[in-house]
Amino acid sequence: MKAAVLKQFGSPLAIETLPEPALGTGEVIVDVMASRVLAYANAVLSGERKYLLELPVVPGAGAIGRVRATGPDATHLVKGDWVYCDPTIRSRDDAQSPDIILQGLTAADQKALPLQRYFHDGAWAEQMRLPTENAIRIGNIAEADAARWCAMGTLLVPHGGFLAAQLQAGETVLVNGATGGFGSAAVAVALGMGAACVIATGRNEKALADLARRLGPRVRTVAMRGEEQDDRKRILQAAPGPIDCVLDILPPAANAIQVRTAIMAVRPYGRVVLMGGVGMLGGADLDLPYPWMMRNCITLRGQWMYPPHAALLMAGLIRAGLVDLNQFEVTSFALDDANAAVANAARDSGPFRMTVIEPPKSR
Numbered sequence: 099m100k101a102a103v104l105k106q107f108g109s110p111l112a113i114e115t116l117p118e119p120a121l122g123t124g125e126v127i128v129d130v131m132a133s134r135v136l137a138y139a140n141a142v143l144s145g146e147r148k149y150l151l152e153l154p155v156v157p158g159a160g161a162i163g164r165v166r167a168t169g170p171d172a173t174h175l176v177k178g179d180w181v182y183c184d185p186t187i188r189s190r191d192d193a194q195s196p197d198i199i200l201q202g203l204t205a206a207d208q209k210a211l212p213l214q215r216y217f218h219d220g221a222w223a224e225q226m227r228l229p230t231e232n233a234i235r236i237g238n239i240a241e242a243d244a245a246r247w248c249a250m251g252t253l254l255v256p257h258g259g260f261l262a263a264q265l266q267a268g269e270t271v272l273v274n275g276a277t278g279g280f281g282s283a284a285v286a287v288a289l290g291m292g293a294a295c296v297i298a299t300g301r302n303e304k305a306l307a308d309l310a311r312r313l314g315p316r317v318r319t320v321a322m323r324g325e326e327q328d329d330r331k332r333i334l335q336a337a338p339g340p341i342d343c344v345l346d347i348l349p350p351a352a353n354a355i356q357v358r359t360a361i362m363a364v365r366p367y368g369r370v371v372l373m374g375g376v377g378m379l380g381g382a383d384l385d386l387p388y389p390w391m392m393r394n395c396i397t398l399r400g401q402w403m404y405p406p407h408a409a410l411l412m413a414g415l416i417r418a419g420l421v422d423l424n425q426f427e428v429t430s431f432a433l434d435d436a437n438a439a440v441a442n443a444a445r446d447s448g449p450f451r452m453t454v455i456e457p458p459k460s461r
């Protein structure tokens with residue numbers, strides 16, 4: 099089968115013919131129909147992001163595909179089913195604290211490497227092998243829509259955060275970093291889950307105005323100016339009432355004060371979810387007042403990715419029209435042009451923009 103292979107960090111992907119993956123028990127083989135290219139894929143493939151990824155590897159985290167073959171223990175999946183290939187693979191030998199890898203992207207830490215060695219290759223290939231539970235049926239879709247359904251990979255990240263925060267319909271949400279790729283998706287997901295109001299923060303006023311225009315009157319925007327007290331005051335003024343839940347999804351380039359500005363806008367007994375990359379490339383860490391957290395009964399939690407059942411719920415939100423895939427502008431590349439796809443994803447990033455690789459559909 100044809101695949102894009104990364105042999106060395108910083109070298110271009112080689113388009114090669116690899117042996118087809120062999121099926122084991124507890125696994126499925128999927129024909130990859132489309133796979134999203136992250137905006138920062140170039141920084142991962144160059145080694146700049148320092149992701150734990152052993153080489154050579156077929157990159158590509160997640161895909162929309164069709165089941166080609168199932169193992170003997172599959173009881174629901176059948177050949178031809180349309181599935182979301184969830185790259186979040188959890189070790190099966192510790193139900194309480196599983197190690198996590200993102201297939202074709204990174205391992206959480208050294209402990210998770212055996213899992214990455216086994217479920218090694220990602221989605222930038224004609225076929226991929228994944229744990230049975232990671233192939234999640236999305237119902238029938240038109241083949242032409244496969245690329246657009248890759249937006250699930252973006253939408254599911256903040257969805258995981260809101261599920262962790264137990265977001266309730268009718269609540270007020272603050273999305274910090276709302277003008278980014280994941281942040282803008284967070285605004286759309288919160289609205290889809292029934293948030294009464296979403297406060298969207300960012301420095302880019304044009305991007306904020308676009309968000310409000312796209313997503314309607316339940317979105318209120320606040321331009322961040324880098325003055326903690328003043329920024330927070332304007333967040334609170336923009337909110338129609340107490341802020342129930344804060345989701346931070348700022349990138350590594352942002353600083354911890356930008357995060358604290360948002361966190362401390364949450365109401366007493368409120369919930370805060372940290373999902374961004376602040377601190378991952380160094381810099382000062384979060385400095386939160388202990389008494390404020392204690393006296394106000396604040397819940398603060400981190401969240402990497404989303405629980406296994408989230409993809410089913412997201413497919414439901416999409417099918418119900420509560421989350422609109424048509425918001426996404428998709429640019430597709432053939433597998434042969436994987437390097438051009440990576441370059442395009444970096445250049446053409448931002449709210450509701452998505453670059454996708456579509457392997458040949460020869461079956």
Ligand SMILES: NC(=O)c1ccc[n+]([C@@H]2O[C@H](COP(=O)([O-])OP(=O)(O)OC[C@H]3O[C@@H](n4cnc5c(N)ncnc54)[C@H](OP(=O)(O)O)[C@@H]3O)[C@@H](O)[C@H]2O)c1
Pocket residue numbers: 137255275276277278279280281299300301302303305347348349350351352353356372373374375376401402403404447448
């Ligand atoms: N937890 C998870 O499961 C998970 C999964 C995937 C990704 N992530 C993380 O999510 C984060 C966001 O990803 P993304 O692709 O949406 O990021 P992005 O588009 O690069 O950045 C998001 C926004 O951050 C704002 N920003 C604020 N301060 C900034 C600064 N000092 N430098 C640069 N930008 C700044 C920018 O908007 P303004 O210019 O308008 O301020 C930008 O649009 C990343 O760190 C990524 O690692 C987490």
